[in-house]
Amino acid sequence: MKYFMAALSMLCMGTIAAQNLKGQVVDEAGSALEDVGIFNKTNGQHSHSDGTGHFVLDQTSVNDTIYFSRLGFETLTKVITPSDLNNPVTIVLKEGSISLDQVVLVAKVDALSRVVDVDVKTNPVKSSQEILRKVPGLIIGQHAGGGKAEQLFLRGFDVDHGTDVAISVDGMPVNMVSHAHGQGYADLHFVIPETIENVNFGKGPYYMEQGDFNTAGYVDLRLRKRLDKSMLSTEVGQFNTRRFMGMFNVLDQGKSTAYLASELYLTDGAFDSPQNFNRLNIMGRYRYALPGDQELLLTASHFSSKWDASGQIPQRAIDQGLIGRFGGIDDTEGGQTSRTNFILDHNKNLGTGKSLHTMAFVSHYDFELYSNFTFFLEDPVNGDQIRQKENRILMGAKTVFQDNSAQLGELRFKYNAGIGFRYDNVDDMELSHTRNRQELLERLAYGDVDEVNTYGFAGAVFKSGKFTLEPAVRLDYFKFDYLNKLSTVYDNQSDEKVAFSPKFNTIYSPTENTQIFLKTGIGFHSNDTRVVVANNGKDILPAAYGIDLGTIIRPADKLVLNATLWSLFLDQEFVYVGDAGVVEPSGKTRRLGIEVGARYQPSDWIYLYTDANFTQGRSTEEAKGEDYIPLAPDFTMVGGVTLGNNNEGFSGGISYRYVDDRPANEDNSIVAEGYFVTDATLNYSLRNWTFGLIVENLFDTEWNETQFATESRLFNEPTAVEEIHFTPGTPFYLRGKVTVSF
Incomplete structure (x- = not known):
């Protein structure tokens, strides 16, 4: 185990000069912005702001170029100075029209979701039936008068009403276990x-x-x-x-x-x-x-x-x-x-x-x-x-x-x-x-x-x-x-x-x-x-x-x-x-x-x-x-x-x-x-x-x-x-x- 940790340490260790960039991202009204993408163009490091708008980007050095991006806001580019690394910074993003170039390809396992989010912003959902169609490859079908949960299809699955797709709203599960009609039944009609x-x-x-x-x-x-x-x-x-x-x-x-x-x-x-x-x-x-x-x-x-x-x-x-x-x-x-x-x-x-x-x-x-x-x-x-x-x-x-x-x-x-x-x-x-x-x-x-x-x-x-x-x-x-x-x-x-x-x-x-x-x-x-x-x-x-x-x-x-x-x-x-x-x-x-x-x-x-x-x-x-x-x-x-x-x-x-x-x-x-x-x-x-x-x-x-x-x-x-x-x-x-x- 110690040899593995030593090898991993050598593989991942940062440079001596690198420090942490800390701060908060807000809009022009001063309200905290969550889930802003922060990307270091110089070394590829990335982070995002939390629910209170705060962030930490490690392995940051003087003269590094940092992108701050969020859909609906103009992407901000900042070149790091010595004072930025010594004190927390406040980043103010200005509202802008939705644009595909606002998406930064950070190395995240759900990166495609960030790209597809442009679809939602440029063409907002018009009905509850349309919500799940925003997911590429997810097909829905209604077969009981509009009040029953839709039938779902994804990746070669007839998912029925949710057996193999986990659906949630702000983290609250929608799928119903041991449901009277079928396992995983997911009715999203409660969302406006x-x-x-x-x-x-x-x-x-x-x-x-x-x-x-x-x-x-x-x-x-x-x-x-x-x-x-x-x-x-x-x-x-x-x-x-x-x-x-x-x-x-x-x-x-x-x-x-x-x-x-x-x-x-x-x-x-x-x-x-x-x-x-x-x-x-x-x-x-x-x-x-x-x-x-x-x-x-x-x-x-x-x-x-x-x-x-x-x-x-x-x-x-x-x-x-x-x-x-x-x-x-x-x-x-x-x-x-x-x-x-x-x-x-x-x-x-x-x-x-x-x-x-x-x-x-x-x-x-x-x-x-x-x-x-x-x-x-x-x-x-x-x-x-x-x-x-x-x-x-x-x-x-x-x-x-x-x-x-x-x-x-x-x-x-x-x-x-x-x-x-x-x-x-x-x-x-x-x-x-x-x-x-x-x-x-x-x-x-x-x-x-x-x-x-x-x-x-x-x-x-x-x-x-x-x-x-x-x-x-x-x-x-x-x-x-x-x-x-x-x-x-x-x-x-x-x-x-x-x-x-x-x-x-x-x-x-x-x-x-x-x-x-x-x-x-x-x-x-x-x-x-x-x-x-x-x-x-x-x-x-x-x-x-x-x-x-x-x-x-x-x-x-x-x-x-x-x-x-x-x-x-x-x-x-x-x-x-x-x-x-x-x-x-x-x-x-x-x-x-x-x-x-x-x-x-x-x-x-x-x-x-x-x-x-x-x-x-x-x-x-x-x-x-x-x-x-x-x-x-x-x-x-x-x-x-x-x-x-x-x-x-x-x-x-x-x-x-x-x-x-x-x-x-x-x-x-x-x-x-x-x-x-x-x-x-x-x-x-x-x-x-x-x-x-x-x-x-x-x-x-x-x-x-x-x-x-x-x-x-x-x-x-x-x-x-x-x-x-x-x-x-x-x-x-x-x-x-x-x-x-x-």
Whole structure:
């Protein structure tokens, strides 16, 4: 061990003359700026400001050139003087138009997320459905009236509603463990799109702070800490659509800021049976700068939604003239859900490059969903409608310590470590057979779930010349408990399990505009508590083994290219099928893929982007030809162009998404059809008013948004038929929008 430390010390030791550059980054109003990128052009060292705006950049020498960059602000270049190294500096960044050259390619494992953040800033999210589409390669599909969480696809995974993508909002988990409808269920509809500051993401299992569900990747939405201006917006469109949104700056006193945001969304949708959809969102956020370089952030939000739906339909019902393309076999489907959240964030600068971040959250969540996937297959008289219902309390906390200027002898490095927990208490989790959303025919499953996840993680960053090495490790402990209320005797079962997840990432930066990375790591996703007790605690935390080899380059100031070769192997798992109340085993899988992307901004008023993803996914334990992974996309492509600067005059954009044909079953005998859909926006801004048009499916393409190979029986059929069942994609959909800021 001592020889290893000596070698590492020689590899990473800084020059004698190098010192630490310390200070704080603020905007022109004097407010602290978080997550400002600080990059030493001379030696490649990098850092970032913490929640209080403070930073430490080690191994800095006189005459070094330092960049300070953050999207929406002009990049500041500073040449270091002797006095800068003797006293803390204050860096003031001026606001500027969003520009791709504001992104500095620092050697970080999530560097691509910083580049893609320009997409969000130049073309802000317009709806809750659009949030996850900002992640390159992540495709979504809605198939239950707009109120149900979207189906997700990423890196050759049919993620269902979140089984293999960890989703969070300001660190609060969105994925629901042991959910009534399906494991990992992630409903983001409680987020008001205009409150989003940026969308952080990473692909693969390489991130120590991401635990459960982080196999294909993770997405963490960051909300605005404060508002520059208040805003009112109204939106009216086809299908009896109306949306009203307001964000109000209620307090702005320097150290104290607060705002309120609300949203009401109503629509009937394009379906023959009106969806009667309504969603209400309310959010409040208070920020206070405490004495001693501390920041306190309190967030409270409430969301409720109710809708009717027509569900997935079989093609043969349309061919027989029983229904139209937007008709339904059972139009009494639908549901209702609500979620109330409280989040507390505390940041403290401890000096000399050290900081402490603590967050805690508590949520109350209700869910009730009525579905009918097989129509009259199981019950020819009453039909096969099911109800899934639950009542949940979710709480947790996490503390992370970070040191950006650690030193052991002559070995200089950065490290952070954290601990946390999550507790889910789910009462009256139910799967029942119902009729017409009114009559309870039979309870198929009914019980209470208690699940605890405690975890710890630690990692370090070593810099040696043009190499950055990032070893990390994570340890998760799970305790599962299920009380079966259908049993005539007391039936409570429990199990526990530990997951060990090491990571090691290497980044090589031959120039300030080029980086090559090799990411390796192990991740996992948990299984439903009902799977755990049914399987006696075996094979319940299947591991995912990933490796990425790629590059990000900037051949010109306003052009960024990226490419990645990747592979992911997933262990044996047992999946709980919430729609049927059964445990369904699946074997080991292998996925190989390539991703490429480009972003180009030839001027301040035009921005172009595109991303393409190819994946080959196969089950490794099945015979060739019978080893396809159902519904896993093998080729997707998204892109678009944004025009204007959203300040004065005209602006807008056009975007597209393409999904290739993909297998719907294991032998590819049933195929889910691909699609190419184009959306567009047009805005005109005059002083504090903005008038806009939003068009979804500009060319009125006939497409299927979600598709499943399902065995079903219609009321007039003697036997069952297996074929594609689908939810039709939105046709040409026009909305008008007026926004005023003050």
